[in-house]
Amino acid sequence: MARTLFVLTGAGISAESGLGTFRDTDGAWARFDPMRLATPEGFAADPVLVHAFYNQRRRDAVRAAPNPAHTALARLETELTSRGGRLFLCTQNIDDLHERAGCRAVTHMHGELLRARCVACGTEPVWHDDLSVETACPACGQRGGMRPDVVWFGEMPKHLEAIDEALAEADLFVAIGTSGAVYPAAGYVAQARAYGIPTLALTLEAADNAGMFESTRLGRASETVPALVDEVLSGRL
Known part of the structure; x- marks a missing residue:
């Protein structure tokens, strides 16, 4: 059957x-503040910090088997x-x-770490490289609005x-x-x-x-x- x-x-x-895991005693959220790194508000307040965190996680994911x-x-x-x-x-x-x-x-x-999302036009391209505030959206050309396509606290899965x-x-x-x-x-x-x-x-x-x-x-x-x-x-x- x-x-x-x-x-x-x-x-x-x-x-x-x-x-790394997130919620174990030595997980990411025991070492870093998720409100600064994994919320839309945190991204708006300090996108450079958020990009640095996810850029490293993206590199780690690409290296992992x-x-x-x-x-x-x-x-x-x-x-x-x-x-x-x-x-x-x-x-x-x-x-x-x-x-x-x-x-x-x-x-x-x-969401997926190897995708990005443009907050201006909503496009979600495959993305294996670093992101920054200078990254331009490949669809609409706007800079500063590209973020990891991951679900943050306060967002709908x-x-x-x-x-x-x-x-x-x-x-x-x-x-x-x-x-x-x-x-x-x-x-x-x-x-x-x-x-x-x-x-x-x-x-x-x-x-x-x-x-x-x-x-x-x-x-x-x-x-x-x-x-x-x-x-x-x-x-x-």
């Missing part, structure tokens, strides 16, 4: 690729598709490691309607490497439970919303995710 899996990934899946957890999900997508099923991969991450591992359909609810539709159609919900602290993503487990969908968390440490999951497996994503994929594809889960 064809299966439809909804997989939600967070910073924990990319941590083993060397990309997918790990076995990313490649296992790409294998899951390929195999499910060949069997008439579907993997809906929804990520809170703004890196492109899922795509570079081979995933063809990734829903970035918090992307693709919410498509996410809700996919969750309603799933027969298994899996959260991988998520903190369980950021909404609306942290509420998807409750939504899945309301639909009667089995829920599973794979995480290094119990998430803030761990009590909502029917099952939790603790461990490194590079180990737990390939094991999960093997179970799913063999029909043991």
Whole structure:
């Protein structure tokens, strides 16, 4: 029988690729003020500071390589598709490691670090280079209005309607490497439970919303995710 899996990934899946998390005790928001670096108001007040922060994160993301957890999900997508099923991969991450591992359909609810956005005309070009207050929009030519195409505090996540539709159609919900602290993503487990969908968390440490999951497996994503994929594809889960 064809299966439809909804997989939600967070910073924990990319941590083993060397990309820092946000909400751990040594994460980005423990070391930097998110109100200065990740809000529209912070960008308006000091765009030079915000650009410097995201330019470094963009460089780090480009240097990073997918790990076995990313490649296992790409294998899951390929195999499910060949069997008439579907993997809906929804990520809170703004890196492109899922795509570079081979995933063809990734829903970035918090935007993408390797895209920019013009606040003047709204264009969202692919962008691998640094941004600055001098960067001109390739569409409208205006300078000073190019920003990372990421969702900041106080902004609406992307693709919410498509996410809700996919969750309603799933027969298994899996959260991988998520903190369980950021909404609306942290509420998807409750939504899945309301639909009667089995829920599973794979995480290094119990998430803030761990009590909502029917099952939790603790461990490194590079180990737990390939094991999960093997179970799913063999029909043991």
